[in-house]
Amino acid sequence: TELMSGCFIAELTRELHLSACPPSSRHIRAVQCSSYNNQPFMGRLYEWEPFNEVPIEQQCELNCRAIGFRFYVRQSERVIDGTPCGQNETSLCVAGKCTSLGCDEYLGSGRVVDKCGVCGGDNSTCRLVSGVFKHSLSKIGYHKIVEIPEGATKINVTEMVKSRNYLALRSRSGRSIINGNWAIDRPGKYEGAGTMFTYRRPNEISSTAGESFLAEGPTNEILDVYVSKKISLNPKKVTVVGLLVFFFFVCLFSHAVYTTIKICFRYSIFHCVNRLTQVQVSDSLCDSSSRPSPQEEACNLQPCPAFWDIGEWSECSKTCGLGMQHRQVLCRQVYANRTLNVHTSRCRHLERPETASTCQLKICSEWQIRSEWTSCSVPCGLGQRSREVHCVSNVGDFVPDEECNMNLRPNDVENCDMGACAKSWFYTEWGNRCSAECGMGVRTRGVLCLTNQISSLPLEGCGSERPADSQVCNNGPCENRIEWFTGPWSQCSAECGTGTQQRSVVCLMKSNEGFTVMPPYECSSLDKPLRQQSCSLKACGAKWYHTDWSACSKTCEGGFRVREVRCLSDDMLSREGCDVQLKPEEKEDCNPEPCIPLIDENCRDKYFNCNVVVQARLCVYDYYKTTCCASCSRVAHKQSTYRRQS
Structure with missing residues (x-):
């Protein structure tokens, strides 16, 4: 008799499959080893085959032996994930480790299949x-x-x-x-x-x-x-x-799902043989009635071992710099060529592959602060200060800001408070009316010393010379008269609020020919009329006042200067009733002429590749400043110009 074996698979889930053995590790490893056939080793080409006589802890390394030679080489620290490993070739290499699988399609769920085939069931369905x-x-x-x-x-x-x-x-x-x-x-x-x-x-x-x-x-x-x-x-x-x-x-429940039952049999097969030679002959030569009944017995009842099923790594969580990537790792087991998820306890004999790993696609560009804070733009009050902030690649080049994380960009401009400012002179525009209708007169403006509260650039304090509140005006000559002559009062110097009005008082001598001006002492016996008096036509309500212009923020290449403008009422309190169309300018450009750098004829590049010195940031050393003087000077000038513009 000959003992033969065969398997009968009863698939009690969804499909009928035939059982199959795990793929041969020799074939998978052979393919990986043969990939090195065209890569020289020690200056020579070899044909490689798997070398499996290594300790278990090295089973997931790709060790290959040169065919026809006695040496082997570790071609890679890791074989391809999924390569069988171990002595019985039922385990798989995952992330360089020899590890080993199904129930509810999810690994690590804690559910197992009951005898009814229900995932997580209690054998009652x-x-x-x-x-x-x-x-x-x-x-x-x-x-x-x-x-x-x-x-x-x-x-x-x-x-x-x-x-x-x-x-x-x-x-x-x-x-x-x-x-x-x-x-x-x-x-x-x-x-x-x-x-x-x-x-x-x-x-x-x-x-x-x-x-x-x-x-x-x-x-x-x-x-x-x-x-x-x-x-x-x-x-x-x-x-x-x-x-x-x-x-x-x-x-018992229509929604129950069953798993696989695997029943294998082996049985005997009888042949008719010659009693002397034991050579098989035709069955017709034997008595068919004496043929033994076939005997059968179960075999291969044990299930295939579970293993870790590893998904693909996700994309790195960051496009640059250190990020994370994840993958799904499930404990799975094969039933009749169908792989199902099982409880992770089935895989406890294997080391669980990592589900998360760090990753870095490239080194990120980073923000660098390239200068200290400038001094505050004002000596007092609220102003601004700035500094250079650039996005710099990992090789030191300036790159567009978009290559750096904009959420992490350091501030390059911030407010600064230099404390309360001294008082400043505020004054209105000159009045349009002269105090005298003829001859010499005056016109006036309002002048006040107020605390400067909102200034961006230096302003003079009230300790300086007070701006004039009146100036001479002349509307042409007047006709003379005898005795003290008073002309009509001029219009009020202020269209609203308190102002002054004046009149001419002269000593005249009347004659037939007209009037002749006499020296004042000729009329000294007479009461001299008042020449000036206060006047008020109406309440102003609100009017614009402004300070002097500040110093220019830059000496060349375009700066700006500012002054403070306020709307004040008759009682010199801040108001909001002024006509915005008449508001004086608070800021204007100044010093637009370009900055002309000094040119040193002796400052020249001694090497043709000084651009490499600039890119490598070597201009900070005296040697390179001298040998690449022109290139380094141009960079220094550009950086200085950028700081001034900021």
């Missing part, structure tokens, strides 16, 4: 109906084997050994589904009881197995399974149905 039919059939016709109840799933009825009989399937309503009414159907798919049955015959499957039909279910009515005994040429011969196996699940 189904019951298994199974059996083996071994009875002899003496009568011709249909013989009922088993009843399949309504709601059955994962139906499998298989004749484990070929026979001259046929399987048949019929519903309780009397409808024949497979091989009914003494007719033999072709192998194929047949619909019945709400599901699809797959009918197979020996010429389609293993040479030793008989007929079978399978269905996913669930069924919607009761079905009966029969064996049809055909007419034998030998009427005395009794047909034996050998190992007709049937099993199916009856679900």
